[in-house]
Amino acid sequence: MARPRGFSEADVLERAMQFFWTNGYEATSMSVLTAHLGVHPGSLYRTFADKHTLFLRALEHYRDTHTRRLAPTLLSGGPIVPRIREVLIDYLQAAADEDVPRGCIAVNTVGERLPHDEAAARIIREILSLVEDGFRQGLQAAARRGEIPGDTDVATEAMMLMTLLQGLQVVVKADRDPLRLSPVIDAALQRLTGKTAVRAG
Incomplete structure (x- = not known):
């Protein structure tokens, strides 16, 4: 009978x-x-085989626990455009709150592992597509709600x-004031709506 792993895979x-x-x-x-x-090396290797496999599983975990939340977040009720703004601003705020902004693991992986790591590239493509x-x-x-023109090429x-x-x-990894980029978000949404973006709340 196999010994229990002794840790939560998730x-x-x-x-x-x-x-x-x-x-x-x-x-x-x-x-x-x-x-x-804090996991015994033997248990970790039996479960994930090697560092690269663990890294790929970690990317898939990011895809499933972070990226898949975007659509439900935007569609959870109320005006959509302010919610899009809130999502984008939250990324800037997260960087501003970090001592050393780390950006996005998917973007970081593109710079570090692509194009030679095809397995990672496949997961990154899935993340970007989501x-x-x-x-x-x-x-x-x-x-449909009339927040943007009906003929918008969505x-x-x-x-x-x-x-x-x-x-x-x-950019947030290099900019000392990530929130300085907020007007870029507002300009993009203003172009979409034809008016100044309305803030959530």
Whole structure:
């Protein structure tokens, strides 16, 4: 009978994701990661095989626990455009609250692992597609509600918002005042609505 692992796989993936997010892939050794997680090395290797497999699982965990929440968040009730603004501003606020802004694990992975890591690239493409689709669903709802013109090319605008978000996640790592980028978000939403973006709440 197999011995129990003695740890929660979901908890390990969450903490591994956070560690990779902060420190990157190359700078993270399996020994340091094992010590940080407080898991016996044998148990970790039996479950995840190696560092690369654990990293891929951590990326998938990010996809499933963070990225998939975008569409439900935008469609949870009330005006859509202010909710889009709130989502984007929250990324800037998170960076402003960190001593060393770490950006987005997906964007960081693009810079560190792509194009040579095809397995990571596949997950990143899924993440970006989910972000784009989340914005598309939000914009479709906004068009139905009359918040944006009914003839808006929501597919293109969703791609624009996805690209804007990823770009912001790069800049916040270098900008000493991430919230300084807020007017960029407002300008993008004003272009969509034809008026100054309304803040949530």
